[in-house]
Amino acid sequence: MTQSGTGRAETARVTAGRADLAVRGVRPATGVSFAAKLAYDNIFHSFGSGAETLRGVSLTAEPGEVLCLLGPSGSGKTTLLRIAAGIESQTRGRVLLNDREIAGPSVFLQPEKRSIGLVFQDFALFPHYTILDNVRFGLTALSSAESKREAMAALARVGLEHHAKSYPHILSGGEQQRAALARALAPRPAVLLLDEPFSGLDSRLKDSVRAETLAILRQSRATAIVVTHDAEEAMRMGDRIALLRDGRLVQVGRAEDLFQQPANLFVASFFSELNLFDATAGDGVVDTPLGPFAASGFSTGDDVTVAVRLTAIEAHEKDGGTEARVISRRFLGDSEALELAVSGAEVPVRARIRCGALSPGARAVWLSVRKSDVLVFERRADSA
Numbered sequence: 001m002t003q004s005g006t007g008r009a010e011t012a013r014v015t016a017g018r019a020d021l022a023v024r025g026v027r028p029a030t031g032v033s034f035a036a037k038l039a040y041d042n043i044f045h046s047f048g049s050g051a052e053t054l055r056g057v058s059l060t061a062e063p064g065e066v067l068c069l070l071g072p073s074g075s076g077k078t079t080l081l082r083i084a085a086g087i088e089s090q091t092r093g094r095v096l097l098n099d100r101e102i103a104g105p106s107v108f109l110q111p112e113k114r115s116i117g118l119v120f121q122d123f124a125l126f127p128h129y130t131i132l133d134n135v136r137f138g139l140t141a142l143s144s145a146e147s148k149r150e151a152m153a154a155l156a157r158v159g160l161e162h163h164a165k166s167y168p169h170i171l172s173g174g175e176q177q178r179a180a181l182a183r184a185l186a187p188r189p190a191v192l193l194l195d196e197p198f199s200g201l202d203s204r205l206k207d208s209v210r211a212e213t214l215a216i217l218r219q220s221r222a223t224a225i226v227v228t229h230d231a232e233e234a235m236r237m238g239d240r241i242a243l244l245r246d247g248r249l250v251q252v253g254r255a256e257d258l259f260q261q262p263a264n265l266f267v268a269s270f271f272s273e274l275n276l277f278d279a280t281a282g283d284g285v286v287d288t289p290l291g292p293f294a295a296s297g298f299s300t301g302d303d304v305t306v307a308v309r310l311t312a313i314e315a316h317e318k319d320g321g322t323e324a325r326v327i328s329r330r331f332l333g334d335s336e337a338l339e340l341a342v343s344g345a346e347v348p349v350r351a352r353i354r355c356g357a358l359s360p361g362a363r364a365v366w367l368s369v370r371k372s373d374v375l376v377f378e379r380r381a382d383s384a
């Protein structure tokens with residue numbers, strides 16, 4: 001989602017409201033949040049009379065966990081975050097914080113009463129405020145001395161005390177991201193929502209900022225929901241991943257679950273590049289141009305799609321396996337991308353092999369396939 005001027009105003013509204021947290025009840029030890037459970041119960045949403053953006057989403061972020069909301073552009077990730085923050089309203093369903101309804105048919109708790117923090121894609125720091133004042137922004141209910149102390153503690157947590165007096169524009173992208181995180185964490189929200197928090201960073205910076213952010217989230221112990229459209233990012237960050245498509249939850253689980261036991265072809269293709277072969281199941285097996293594979297659970301005559309990960313294919317120059325001819329090779333550093341002509345395959349078969357596995361002039365090769373990286377799905381018109 002692109003951050004708009006309205007978005008900034010919302011940041012201000014949501015952030016300002018977090019001061020409410022600071023003055024209520026007993027506060028935990030420095031740097032620690034009250035982790036909470038956030039539950040979506042059968043959420044539906046549409047913008048005006050338009051098509052439904054969310055269709056029956058039920059999902060729980062457990063206390064202290066990092067839950068990644070993953071999905072293609074337009075699948076409804078940002079809308080789901082905004083509903084939890086209270087800056088968008090669902091048309092049906094309920095949102096619960098620690099089993100208490102905060103949004104439902106007859107309840108709407110204002111954003112500032114929710115103890116839910118929000119970090120936007122472009123950080124949304126106020127350019128004319130120092131970093132310290134940006135972080136103090138959400139602590140207005142505290143005395144000046146207290147808010148300064150709390151803001152400095154939050155900056156220390158993200159390693160930015162030395163930039164307290166700086167203005168945002170002199171900070172690097174990664175530092176601005178950490179400042180935005182400090183601002184969101186300063187009021188010690190029970191739940192922190194992060195909307196594509198690393199998308200504005202260049203790819204080299206991204207890895208280190210992501211690792212730092214995860215460490216800070218762990219230390220703060222807040223429950224976090226992180227929106228991303230990048231499967232690798234979700235696997236790196238999430239204790240669990242919830243994959244959305246067209247406003248519906250497709251699968252929720254640990255990265256290993258989604259990768260190894262994808263619910264359908266859409267999930268599988270979100271996590272790895274695949275060669276696809278349409279085929280008809282035989283008696284527990286299915287024949288493809290790359291050889292026969294097990295098709296347990298399917299009956300003879302079932303239409304299936306066989307998905308072979310690019311990394312499942314090995315190429316050799318010694319006779320054995322499926323014959324293939326090299327069409328193209330591309331050096332990618334750690335690996336090499338191959339396109340191969342294989343008898344019976346309508347389009348070139350793609351493979352990702354270890355560099356140096358084939359001699360420079362190799363043309364005629366033989367392929368073997370790691371069976372654990374072959375997935376067989378029922379063939380449906382909308383399955384990928």
Ligand SMILES: Nc1ncnc2c1ncn2[C@@H]1O[C@H](COP(=O)(O)OP(=O)(O)OP(=O)(O)O)[C@@H](O)[C@H]1O
Nearest residue numbers: 001047053071072073074075076077078079080229
């Ligand atoms: N203000 C709006 N008015 C009308 N439709 C909207 C509005 N905001 C978003 N949408 C539509 O709602 C759907 C879901 O949008 P949303 O931003 O939640 O998706 P997303 O998964 O976060 O996408 P992205 O990864 O591109 O940010 C999209 O089809 C989008 O075009």
